[in-house]
Amino acid sequence: MSNNKMNMSALFQIGYGLYVVTSNDGKKDNGLIVNTVIQVTNTPEKIAVTINKQNYSHDTIKETGVMNVNCLTVEAPFKVFEAFGFVSGRNTDKFAGCSPERSANGLAVLPRYINAYISLKVEQYIDLGTHGMFICSITEADVISDKESMTYAYYHKNVKPKPETKTVKGYVCKICGYVYEGEELPADFVCPLCKHGASDFEPIK
Numbered sequence: 001m002s003n004n005k006m007n008m009s010a011l012f013q014i015g016y017g018l019y020v021v022t023s024n025d026g027k028k029d030n031g032l033i034v035n036t037v038i039q040v041t042n043t044p045e046k047i048a049v050t051i052n053k054q055n056y057s058h059d060t061i062k063e064t065g066v067m068n069v070n071c072l073t074v075e076a077p078f079k080v081f082e083a084f085g086f087v088s089g090r091n092t093d094k095f096a097g098c099s100p101e102r103s104a105n106g107l108a109v110l111p112r113y114i115n116a117y118i119s120l121k122v123e124q125y126i127d128l129g130t131h132g133m134f135i136c137s138i139t140e141a142d143v144i145s146d147k148e149s150m151t152y153a154y155y156h157k158n159v160k161p162k163p164e165t166k167t168v169k170g171y172v173c174k175i176c177g178y179v180y181e182g183e184e185l186p187a188d189f190v191c192p193l194c195k196h197g198a199s200d201f202e203p204i205k
């Protein structure tokens with residue numbers, strides 16, 4: 001053990017999966033990428049999903065009280081993360097040119113790259129400041145394939161593109177690979193692609 005007892009890198013050792021959470025604001029389907037889906041109880045089963053308040057989906061789900069969790073597999077290519085993770089449903093139709101399947105609640109189920117979906121009904125909302133946590137019951141669930149689930153670790157190792165950054169001086173976003181060029185990364189910098197903060201950037205070596 002080291003002398004640094006507040007080594008936040010410890011948090012990277014927590015295991016996560018990656019999911020597309022779909023919702024509908026009454027006008028169009030929407031979806032976003034989250035890693036924060038957890039089964040928190042059984043008998044009855046309850047699922048917690050935490051979403052950043054800056055995401056349009058947060059407001060939609062708070063209003064409609066329903067969502068689908070689409071469990072991504074290791075076959076999901078980077079373009080899925082770009083389509084659902086790096087643009088906002090506020091001004092983009094993320095399902096343009098795609099005809100999704102539907103669960104009984106009417107919400108979209110991804111036609112590819114998932115091994116299961118779970119339809120959720122919000123039972124409780126917990127305000128966490130920057131984020132909202134939705135505690136949900138399950139109204140429908142099914143397994144689509146036996147392909148392995150996408151984990152956060154797998155995404156970082158195998159899916160996220162490795163940028164050619166040898167020649168520039170700056171910082172790279174550990175989440176999506178965005179490159180900030182400059183000597184000093186502002187402490188309040190927010191990644192324009194994935195909206196993660198300065199703590200998720202590392203200097204380019």
Ligand code: FE
Nearest residue numbers: 173176191194
């Ligand atoms: Fe990023």
